[in-house]
Structures are given as structure tokens and as C-alpha cells.
Amino acid sequence: MIQIQNVSKVYKTKERIVTGVDNVSLDINTGEIFGIVGYSGAGKSSLIRCLNLLEKPTSGTILVDGLNLMKLRGNNLRQARLKIGMIFQHFYLISQKTVYENIAFALRAAKTPANKINARVTDLLEMVGLSDKRDVYPAQLSGGQKQRVGIARALANNPSVLLCDEATSALDPNTTLSILRLLKKINKELQITIVLITHEMNVVKEICDRMAIMQDGKVIEEGQVYDIFSDPQEELTKEFISSVVSFDVPSMILSKCTGKLVKVMFKGDVAGDGIISDTVQQFTIQGNFLHGSIEYIQERPLGTFLMELKGEDDEIEKAIAYMSSRAAQVEVIDNGN
Structure with a gap:
């Protein structure tokens, strides 16, 4: 055209x-x-x-x-x-x-x-x-x-x-x-x-x-x-x-985090799946939500969550690998701890 x-x-x-x-x-x-x-x-x-x-x-x-x-x-x-x-x-x-x-x-x-x-x-x-x-x-x-x-x-x-x-x-x-x-x-x-x-x-x-x-x-x-x-x-x-998908979490909350801080993004239909709840149930970890949102772009959901994972390092790594295998994009964030 x-x-x-x-x-x-x-x-x-x-x-x-x-x-x-x-x-x-x-x-x-x-x-x-x-x-x-x-x-x-x-x-x-x-x-x-x-x-x-x-x-x-x-x-x-x-x-x-x-x-x-x-x-x-x-x-x-x-x-x-x-x-x-x-x-x-x-x-x-x-x-x-x-x-x-x-x-x-x-x-x-x-x-x-x-x-x-x-x-x-x-x-x-x-x-x-x-x-x-x-x-x-x-x-x-x-x-x-x-x-x-x-x-x-x-x-x-x-x-x-x-x-x-x-x-x-x-x-x-x-x-x-x-x-x-x-x-x-x-x-x-x-x-x-x-x-x-x-x-x-x-x-x-x-x-x-x-x-x-x-x-x-x-x-x-x-x-x-x-x-x-x-x-x-x-x-x-x-x-x-x-400017559209805000991901700012107050520094006061971040300063209290002692576990591993991860950003988890779900694309398409999996944005509504219970991937995080399945992860917490399957592995010996604790997951604390700090921030989350689901945006709809071209009528397709895009879910973004920030959470703190606590537990043994190997369990956390397994949990991250599991979420990644379920079509999630997982990024470890440096929170200064």
C-alpha cells in the first residue's frame, strides 16, 4: 500500500x-x-x-x-x-x-x-x-x-x-x-x-x-x-x-525484600493461566507479590508481575525454569540485596 x-x-x-x-x-x-x-x-x-x-x-x-x-x-x-x-x-x-x-x-x-x-x-x-x-x-x-x-x-x-x-x-x-x-x-x-x-x-x-x-x-x-x-x-x-505499563515499586518495599526479585511476563492466552500458583505449589518456595497488571493490546492479554521468591537457591532456579517452560518470560531483578 x-x-x-x-x-x-x-x-x-x-x-x-x-x-x-x-x-x-x-x-x-x-x-x-x-x-x-x-x-x-x-x-x-x-x-x-x-x-x-x-x-x-x-x-x-x-x-x-x-x-x-x-x-x-x-x-x-x-x-x-x-x-x-x-x-x-x-x-x-x-x-x-x-x-x-x-x-x-x-x-x-x-x-x-x-x-x-x-x-x-x-x-x-x-x-x-x-x-x-x-x-x-x-x-x-x-x-x-x-x-x-x-x-x-x-x-x-x-x-x-x-x-x-x-x-x-x-x-x-x-x-x-x-x-x-x-x-x-x-x-x-x-x-x-x-x-x-x-x-x-x-x-x-x-x-x-x-x-x-x-x-x-x-x-x-x-x-x-x-x-x-x-x-x-x-x-x-x-x-x-x-509510560503505559508502569513497573515502579516503592523503594521502601524493595528494601525489605530478602529473597530473589523476579519480573514475570505472560504473553497471549497464558496470561490468564495459574502458572504462578502452580509454581508455588510444586516447589519449596515462598512467593510474595509486589506488583502486577494485565494489559490488553490488540485484544490480546499481556500480564506482568513482580514478585519475591524465597527458598533454597536450587528450588528457586527450578521454579524459574518451570515458569519459563510454561511460556513465561522471567527476568531476575537486582534489588541491591
């Missing part, structure tokens, strides 16, 4: 040369929701703007449905862009126009026949849940409602791709969740490929199928969201995940 091949974007100023995107290659599949994660300055906004040539890459190739956007000019490029909708963090609605007129503006710009505009806008307003806001102005809308107008406008010309540039960053958590659910609904019902950039792992966890982590203009890790959450490879990825 979308092939990003060795794309770089270099910005030149009088003082220096800045590389915003550094030789990035990614394949984004038809119909999936793909998240691109990174802190400010990582290059994610530059990359997403390269996907519809709002920023022309310095080098590399952008293919959308097999069409090489880098080779298009003038009207051909404008026609290709109609199939790539985009929503932004700050909405960019026209304050002097009503909700209806903001959406109709995108249709008129694409030279949609006048007799088809009303029906199309009506359908879009129903899709985003704003039929009752048809004749109000942006100043009368909440942030979430403004973003829904932005989504409707981006969908006006039946795009096959929807680019979301920090689309929920200006919204409160409840409104963010409602917008993410709307995007997921649009993805499923319209089979639109969504590319979503964010610095919030909760957003990725909620709706994305696959993801990439960016740092200093490069992609440092990519894969299925579940796989990255359950087995992150890069330190930055681990840092992002820790």
Missing part, C-alpha cells in the same frame, strides 16, 4: 544543515493502522508530511498503491493527494465558515459536482456524529468536535489513506479515547489505511496494528504493537512503554 524507500529530508538554513528524516524505509500494509512514535524532533512529523509531498523528500521514493509520488507534477500530483486525507493537531478549520461549509470546502476544491455536495456532507456528518452541528461555527465547538469536523473534511474525497499528525495531542484523555474509537471505526468500515504519528504510547496501544519508533530521524525499531510491548529491544522503546 505505502512503500517508503530510503527517504531522507534535509533542511538547509544559513547557519546549518539539519537532517529531519534519515534514510527511512517502511512498508505500510493496506487497511492497517500504523503508528509512528517519537519525541519532538525525532522526525516523525517530517516523515508523515513527506507521504503526501507536503514536504518533498530530499532523496528516496514514496509509493502509494504502486504510484510513485516523486514522479508526479501539477494536476497529477493534486489528483494523487485527493486520495491521501490528513488531520492535524490544531484542526485548521475556517472560523468564518459553518461546520457544513468547512467540509463542503474540501469537496468544492476537488471540483465535486454541486448537486452531490449536500448528500456527501450529510453522510460525513452522520459518520462522525455531528449531524446536529451542521450549521454552527468552529468557535461553538469543543476540541473533540473540532477534530471530528477535521476528520470529516479529510474523508470528503474518499481517500484510501488517512494521515494523522498528532491528531489527539490537544485533547483530554476521554476525548482522545472517543476520537481513537472513531478512527478505528472508520478504518474497519471504510478499509482506509491510517498512518498515525504520536508521542503517546497509549494512543498506539489503543488502536494501532504495527508501529515504528523514531529517534534522530531514523527508525530504530518496528513491528507488531503487541510484540514490541511484550519484548522491546531498544532503550528508547522501553522508556516509551514504561
Whole structure:
């Protein structure tokens, strides 16, 4: 669907040369929701703007449905862009126009026949849940409602791709969740490929199928969201995940631990199995729970527990081996004792 091949974007100023995107290659599949994660300055906004040539890459190739956007000019490029909708963090609605007129503006710009505009806008307003806001102005809308107008406008010309540039960053958590659910609904019902950039792992966890982590203009890790959450490879990825799956235990509790401290992670269906209780029953050990949680990512459970094991060393080693054999990932933590 979308092939990003060795794309770089270099910005030149009088003082220096800045590389915003550094030789990035990614394949984004038809119909999936793909998240691109990174802190400010990582290059994610530059990359997403390269996907519809709002920023022309310095080098590399952008293919959308097999069409090489880098080779298009003038009207051909404008026609290709109609199939790539985009929503932004700050909405960019026209304050002097009503909700209806903001959406109709995108249709008129694409030279949609006048007799088809009303029906199309009506359908879009129903899709985003704003039929009752048809004749109000942006100043009368909440942030979430403004973003829904932005989504409707981006969908006006039946795009096959929807680019979301920090689309929920200006919204409160409840409104963010409602917008993410709307995007997921649009993805499923319209089979639109969504590319979503964010610095919030909760957003990725909620709706994305696959993801990439960016740092200093490069992609440092990519894969299925579940796989990255359950087995992150890069330190930055681990840092992002820790913002969602907190694993902090008060130092006062840790200082009282005299046994072996282990982190146990269960993936998939085994997250709900009684592996830990079976372990304690089968081996001569004591197990004290310090922390635990089960997250659901792509509707699959990921269980993480921190526990203290007490007993003879050989029994503890056997217990760890047993848990590992039951599809658990066990890591011994240094607690300073």
C-alpha cells in the first residue's frame, strides 16, 4: 500500500544543515493502522508530511498503491493527494465558515459536482456524529468536535489513506479515547489505511496494528504493537512503554525484600493461566507479590508481575525454569540485596 524507500529530508538554513528524516524505509500494509512514535524532533512529523509531498523528500521514493509520488507534477500530483486525507493537531478549520461549509470546502476544491455536495456532507456528518452541528461555527465547538469536523473534511474525497499528525495531542484523555474509537471505526468500515504519528504510547496501544519508533530521524525499531510491548529491544522503546505499563515499586518495599526479585511476563492466552500458583505449589518456595497488571493490546492479554521468591537457591532456579517452560518470560531483578 505505502512503500517508503530510503527517504531522507534535509533542511538547509544559513547557519546549518539539519537532517529531519534519515534514510527511512517502511512498508505500510493496506487497511492497517500504523503508528509512528517519537519525541519532538525525532522526525516523525517530517516523515508523515513527506507521504503526501507536503514536504518533498530530499532523496528516496514514496509509493502509494504502486504510484510513485516523486514522479508526479501539477494536476497529477493534486489528483494523487485527493486520495491521501490528513488531520492535524490544531484542526485548521475556517472560523468564518459553518461546520457544513468547512467540509463542503474540501469537496468544492476537488471540483465535486454541486448537486452531490449536500448528500456527501450529510453522510460525513452522520459518520462522525455531528449531524446536529451542521450549521454552527468552529468557535461553538469543543476540541473533540473540532477534530471530528477535521476528520470529516479529510474523508470528503474518499481517500484510501488517512494521515494523522498528532491528531489527539490537544485533547483530554476521554476525548482522545472517543476520537481513537472513531478512527478505528472508520478504518474497519471504510478499509482506509491510517498512518498515525504520536508521542503517546497509549494512543498506539489503543488502536494501532504495527508501529515504528523514531529517534534522530531514523527508525530504530518496528513491528507488531503487541510484540514490541511484550519484548522491546531498544532503550528508547522501553522508556516509551514504561509510560503505559508502569513497573515502579516503592523503594521502601524493595528494601525489605530478602529473597530473589523476579519480573514475570505472560504473553497471549497464558496470561490468564495459574502458572504462578502452580509454581508455588510444586516447589519449596515462598512467593510474595509486589506488583502486577494485565494489559490488553490488540485484544490480546499481556500480564506482568513482580514478585519475591524465597527458598533454597536450587528450588528457586527450578521454579524459574518451570515458569519459563510454561511460556513465561522471567527476568531476575537486582534489588541491591
